[in-house]
Amino acid sequence: MKTIVIAGNYNQGLNWAESDCKKRWANGNTSISLSEYIIVSNANQLRGIQDPHGVFVGTWREREDIEEIITVLLMQSRSTNNALQRIWESL
Numbered sequence: 001m002k003t004i005v006i007a008g009n010y011n012q013g014l015n016w017a018e019s020d021c022k023k024r025w026a027n028g029n030t031s032i033s034l035s036e037y038i039i040v041s042n043a044n045q046l047r048g049i050q051d052p053h054g055v056f057v058g059t060w061r062e063r064e065d066i067e068e069i070i071t072v073l074l075m076q077s078r079s080t081n082n083a084l085q086r087i088w089e090s091l
Contacts, residue, residue, distance in 0.1 A: 008059025013039035016057040043068040
C-alpha cells in the first residue's frame, strides 16, 4: 500500500518522501523507492483508495483544499479513523 503524503506544497512532500525513503533503505528495506509514495496535489487523487494511510507534513494546514482532502480521506476509510477525525475537528 502506498503512503499518502499531504503537504503544504509539492516540494515539502517530496522532501519528506525522500527522507523517509532513505531511512527505510538504511533500515534494510532496499526495495523501497519513491514510487511507494503519493504526494497529493488535489483531492481527486485520493478517490478510489480504500483505507488510505499516510502523513501530514509541512504547512498542510494552509492548503486551500485541505477540507476537501480530509473529507475524501474520511469517506474512503471503511472504519473510524480517530486521527483523521481529530484533524477534521481541529480545522
